[in-house]
Amino acid sequence: MTSAPVLDVPLFHAPADPPGSSDGDDRPAASDPHRPVHDVDDLVRHVAAIVPTAVRRQLWTLFFDADDVALPLMVPLEGVPDAPDPAALEHYGDALAAVAAEFGAASVAFVLERPGPGVSSPSDHHWGDALAGLGRHHAFEVRPVLLCGDAGVTVLDPTSGRSRPDDRRQASSSPVRLADIVRLP
Numbered sequence: 001m002t003s004a005p006v007l008d009v010p011l012f013h014a015p016a017d018p019p020g021s022s023d024g025d026d027r028p029a030a031s032d033p034h035r036p037v038h039d040v041d042d043l044v045r046h047v048a049a050i051v052p053t054a055v056r057r058q059l060w061t062l063f064f065d066a067d068d069v070a071l072p073l074m075v076p077l078e079g080v081p082d083a084p085d086p087a088a089l090e091h092y093g094d095a096l097a098a099v100a101a102e103f104g105a106a107s108v109a110f111v112l113e114r115p116g117p118g119v120s121s122p123s124d125h126h127w128g129d130a131l132a133g134l135g136r137h138h139a140f141e142v143r144p145v146l147l148c149g150d151a152g153v154t155v156l157d158p159t160s161g162r163s164r165p166d167d168r169r170q171a172s173s174s175p176v177r178l179a180d181i182v183r184l185p
Helices: 040-048 086-103 122-136
Strands: 058-064 071-080 105-114 144-147 153-156 162-164
Touching: 040 058, 040 105, 040 144, 040 153, 058 086, 058 122, 071 086, 105 122, 122 153
Parallel strands: 105 144
Antiparallel strands: 058 071, 058 105, 144 153, 153 162
């Protein structure tokens, strides 16, 4: 009996550039998924490596443990209306609380992805306020809400509607429909 040849192919190739550096193009260098995401700048860099340029309107939810390390769990929801529905959002908050308890998440971050300029709109402002408020009624902290537009990731300040740009770009992955996750009675 002849055995099949063994191919020695590495499963992972480490980038030549150190984490956080760029090779001169628009894309961010791969970030270390085990590095803590302590502050807003870390959060923007982390998100920009995942969803730095808007492709479609959707809401991303990212989870972090008590040491501020990102958990390997992200939820992209599509079908996000211009204005948040308080009842649907409260149901989503309850679902997130269950996920956070199951996976040991201490905090969540929200990224509102939508094509268009990085300057926040009244709709973005309403979403920022509503999402920031989810932590008041649940056992997880809500990190600053981010906005992902055509120009990249920005920090959405829900109290002022202002945002701060970051210039990293990349397409997003496959979404889940909000209607498939949140079922109203």
